[in-house]
Structures are given as C-alpha cells and as structure tokens.
Amino acid sequence: MGTVDDAASVEFHAFFERHYAELSRLAHLLTGEADAADDLAADALLALWHRWDRVRAADHPAAYARGVVANLARTRIRSAVRERRRVALFWSQREEKTENPDVAGVVDVQEALRRLPFRKRACVVLRHAFDLSEKDTALALGVSVGTVKSQTSKGMAELQRILGSQSPPLRMHAAMARGGETGRRNR
Numbered sequence: 001m002g003t004v005d006d007a008a009s010v011e012f013h014a015f016f017e018r019h020y021a022e023l024s025r026l027a028h029l030l031t032g033e034a035d036a037a038d039d040l041a042a043d044a045l046l047a048l049w050h051r052w053d054r055v056r057a058a059d060h061p062a063a064y065a066r067g068v069v070a071n072l073a074r075t076r077i078r079s080a081v082r083e084r085r086r087v088a089l090f091w092s093q094r095e096e097k098t099e100n101p102d103v104a105g106v107v108d109v110q111e112a113l114r115r116l117p118f119r120k121r122a123c124v125v126l127r128h129a130f131d132l133s134e135k136d137t138a139l140a141l142g143v144s145v146g147t148v149k150s151q152t153s154k155g156m157a158e159l160q161r162i163l164g165s166q167s168p169p170l171r172m173h174a175a176m177a178r179g180g181e182t183g184r185r186n187r
Contacts, residue, residue: 008052008053008056011052011056012048012049012052012056015048015056015061015065016045019045019062019065020041020045022062022130023040023041023044023045023065023066023069024037024038024040024041025037026041026066026069026070026073026125026126026130027040027041027044027069027072027073029110029113029125029129030069030070030073030074030077030118030121030122030125031073031076031077032110032111032113032114033076036076040069040072040073040076041069043072044065044068044069044072045065047068047072048061048064048065048068060136060139063136063139063140066126066140067139067140067141067142070122070140070141073118073122074118077118109159109163112159112162112163113125113159115158115162116155116158116159119141119143119147119151120151120152120154120155120158121155122141122151123137123141123147123148123151123152123155124151124152124155124156124159126140126141127148127152128156134148134149134152137152
C-alpha cells in the first residue's frame with residue numbers, strides 16, 4: 001500500500017511521460033530555439049511538480065502546463081530581446097559599417113513566426129500547429145476566447161503579408177507537421 005506522496009509521484013510521472021514531448025515542441029515553436037525547448041519543458045514540469053497538488057486538481061492540467069511553458073518562453077524571449085538590444089547598442093557605437101549586407105531572400109514559416117509578437121505567435125501556434133480549439137487556446141494562455149480569435153486572425157494576416165503569395169496555413173501546417181502529431185480540435 002503506497003502513501004499519498006507515492007500516488008502523487010506515480011501520477012506526475014504518467015503526466016510527464018504523456019506531455020513532455022508536446023511541451024517541448026510547444027517551447028520550440030514559441031521560441032524558435034530547438035536547444036532551449038527541452039530546458040523550457042523541463043523547467044515547466046519542475047514548476048508543475050512543485051505545485052502538483054494544485055495542478056492535478058485543475059480542470060485541465062495539460063492546459064495549465066501549456067500556460068507555464070508559454071510564460072517561460074515569453075520570459076526567455078524578453079530576456080533575449082534585452083540582450084540583443086545591449087549587443088546592438090555596443091556595436092552601434094563602433095565606427096565600422098557594413099555596406100550591402102547579404103540578406104536571405106526566402107523567409108520560412110519559423111522565421112516568420114519569430115517576427116510575430118508573442119501573443120499572436122502563441123495563438124497561431126496553439127490553434128494551427130497543435131489544433132487546439134479557441135477555448136483550449138484561451139485556457140492555456142489565460143486570455144479570453146475573443147482575444148484568441150482576434151490575435152489569431154491578426155497573426156495569420158501578418159504571416160500572409162510576411163510569407164507572400166502562398167497560403168500561410170498550408171505552409172505553416174507543412175513546416176510544423178514535422179514536429180510530431182497534433183491533437184484534435186474541439187469546437
């Protein structure tokens with residue numbers, strides 16, 4: 001006969017096994033950093049373990065976990081942006097200038113996603129790469145369904161502008177499908 005702690009440990013282990021890959025993939029799509037994705041998923045799961053009694057009592061533990069990953073990804077992105085600004089400021093003070101820099105001619109979906117503001121990117125990724133419903137996306141991000149609709153629509157319009165003539169959902173689906181299975185959308 002196991003203790004309550006043993007039961008919680010077994011339950012958390014099963015949750016970990018079920019959701020780790022999905023959370024890592026979400027982190028990768030939100031940050032664009034494959035190397036950081038596993039770390040963010042692990043950090044999120046560690047945070048969930050520390051609050052496991054609260055998480056397991058939640059109506060949607062997986063949505064709660066996605067929200068933790070989204071928050072950690074947002075923090076990482078903000079930190080990276082601050083660092084890039086510091087580096088840019090340092091280099092802008094130098095006299096050397098590069099003329100005619102070589103700029104890539106093709107923008108893929110992941111690069112286009114990185115150009116979106118975080119909330120739009122999160123809505124687009126959760127709706128189209130993970131096939132979450134508007135309600136589940138709102139639950140994961142801690143926003144209203146209306147915000148999800150608005151941010152997804154605006155994000156898709158921006159992707160259309162960035163990517164040009166080919167339909168973003170088709171290109172996005174093809175680019176993100178390589179990352180693994182997607183769930184079913186519940187409308």
